[in-house]
Amino acid sequence: MKRRTFWDRFYHRLFALAAGLCVLVLLGIFGMLLFNGFRFFESVSLWSFLGSSNWNPSAWGKATYGIGAMLWSTLLVSLGAMVLAVPLGIGTAAYLSEVAPGRVRDWIKPAIELLAAVPSVVVGFIGIVVIAPIISWIFGLSNGLNALNGSILLAVMALPTIISVAEEAIRSVPNTYKEGAYALGANSWTTLITVTLPACTSGLIAATMLGMGRVIGETMTVLMATGNANAMPHGFFDPVRTITATVAIEMGEVPYGTTHFYGLYALGAILFIITLIINLLAEGIAAKFRKQGR
Amino acid sequence: MENIKIAIRDFNLHFGSKHVLKNINIEFPANKIVALIGPSGCGKSTLLRSLNRMHDLSPDARLEGDILLEDLPLLHPRTDVVAIRRKVGMVFQRPNPFPKSIYENVAFGLRLTGTHTEADIRTRVESCLQQSYIWEETKDELQKSALQLSGGQQQRLCIARAIAVEPEVILLDEPCSALDPISTAKIEDLLLELKNRYTIVIVTHNMQQAQRVADFTAFMYLGEVIEYGPTDQIFNQPQQMLTRNYVEGHFG
Structure with missing residues (x-):
């Protein structure tokens, strides 16, 4: 009896520790981003960071650290990807949950899940050798490595997530709603x-x-397929360089402890804050609809 | 029986290899309330759902025989199932208003055809809510979500939704089983009122309810109609031993 309560408590603590560790890691990452990011703002003002679109940390004499072009590039590529992926993803989810016969579903679903397992470097490679020539051919551009290319690839990468979550949501709608609609003479x-x-x-x-x-x-993927021109894009046919790509490209060669080094942390912090806002918004909207629904 | 609305002839229904309804022959008269009673699993809900082709949704259901709504053969593959469901409305066991406003719930069926003007829809919504005795409770908050209504109100809203498309027949599948006695009494009053305009078929587990509202009652057992006749006769002078045992509460 005593022995059993000991192990019971032991495992209880062990799992609590594991859960606590996750939170700790998250806080640690956020803390590190903020701490190093703040070091950056000791030498660069927040205004020139957010207000300028000129990112040129290795310029002779007068280095500039403006996030504008990158931020806009990130948003542009992401929005383009969502415009492509959301209708496609929800449509696929609706097909899988409402229309597809069981056998078709059993084939398509694993295929979509496999799509999520394709390494991003492979997706980027496809962007370079397949999508880029097609884009330059269709639109008569000299080069197909641009924001549109990135959007298409990212849409493909977002699809598995969107489809599986949307399908679960559609499946959770009570059958009685559908029966009610059918009974009033609605078609499927x-x-x-x-x-x-x-x-x-x-x-x-x-x-x-x-x-x-x-x-x-x-x-x-975006690093490989979007052309990496660090300039303010004017549309989907311009090459862009996103925040993530900038960090990945420059982190390897930046001298430790310089303003540039801390600047990359500031970029990471901005990225973190953006995703945080998106998640909070999602939670808020979901909660609002849940309250209306029930 | 005068004026037959629905005639069911040699009707059999299988789910896969299970023979659920056996040789059903029964007629429902117009502007009357018919109650289907019987123990759980006897097939009364299955029979009810055959009348508006709800079994189309289950791929392993097989229906044989004839069901005629006046001259319209309901089971004929070329009969438009949407047209059937507009003529034969249905109210389900658990109230199932859509997660929309009260107004939009009733307007739903009207919007499907796309032939009604907004002003037309507004008058129809009001009149249906009045017919279902829920207008007084909801007239000031038609934009409120229907899901915020009580169970009894939701069920009356579902009846309003069903009559909005002006069906000829209304099917009710144990409409009061999830409701309290007061809500049940309101629904029963409503049904007695509605039978002047519609033919009503109701499945019920509640034998007092069948006696209170139904003109005719059919007793079903193991997929067959054992006895069918005026409600008074079924409950007071049943011809079959099985019927007597059931209505006297010996099994069920």
Whole structure:
């Protein structure tokens, strides 16, 4: 008896420790980003960091640290990816949960899950050798490595997340709603659009936001496929360099402890804050819909 | 029986290899309330759901025989199932309003055809809510989510939603089993009122309810209609031993 309570307590503590460790790691990362980021602002003002779009840390004499072009590039590529991925993802989820016969579903679902397992460097490679020539051919550009390329690739990478979360949401809509709609003479399309999807809006928003989180933080693919021109983009056909790509490119060659070094931490902190805001928004919207729904 | 609304002839239904409804032959008269009673699993809900082709949703259901709504063959593959469901409305066991406003719930069926003007819809919504005796309780908060109503109000809203598309028949599948006695009494009053305009078929476990509202009652057992006749006769002079045992509460 005594022995058993000992082990019981032991495992209880062990698992609590594991859970606590996760939180600790998260706080540690955030703390490190903030701490090193603040060091950056000792020598560069927040205003010139956020207000300028000129990032040139290794310029002779007068280095500039403006995040504008990168920030806009990140948002542009991410928004483009979401515009492509959200309708496609929700459509696929609706097909899988409402229309597809069991056997088709059993094939498509694992295929989509496998899509998530493709290494991002492979996706980037496909962007260079397949998507880029197609883009330059269709739009008559000299070079297909641009924001559009990144958006397409990131859309593909966000799809598995969006599809699986959205499918779960659609599946969770009570059958009684659908029966009610059918009993009033609605066909399956009308039922889907006017009853089923609105009934799981919070889940669909969560799917979108999770996809967005995946997209904003993605590094290798955009680094390879978007052309990496650190200038303010004017549209999807311009080459861009995202925040993530900048950190990845410059971290390897920056001298330790310099303003430039701390600047990369500041970029990381900004990225972290963006994803944090997205997650909080998603939670807020989901909670609001949940309250309305029940 | 005068004026037959629905005639079911040699009707059999299988779920996969299970023979659920056996040789059903029964007629439902117009503007009357028919109650289907019987122990759980006897097939009464299954029979009810056959009347608006709800079994289309289950791929392993097999239906044989004829069900006629006046002249319309309900089971014929070329009969438009959407048209059937507009003529044969349904209210379910658990109230299932859509997660929309009260107003939009009733307007839902009207919007499907796309032929009604907004002003038209507004008058229809009001009149249906009045017919379902829920207008007084909801008229000031039509934009409120239907899910915030009580169970009894939700069920009356579902009835309002069903009659909004002006069906000829209303099917009710144990509509009061999730409700308290007061809400139940309101729904029963409503049904007695509605039968002047609609033909009503109700599945119920509650034998007092069948006696209170139904003109005719069918007793079902193990997928067969054992006895069918005026409610008074089924409950007071049943011809079959099985029926007597059931209505007297010896099993069920």
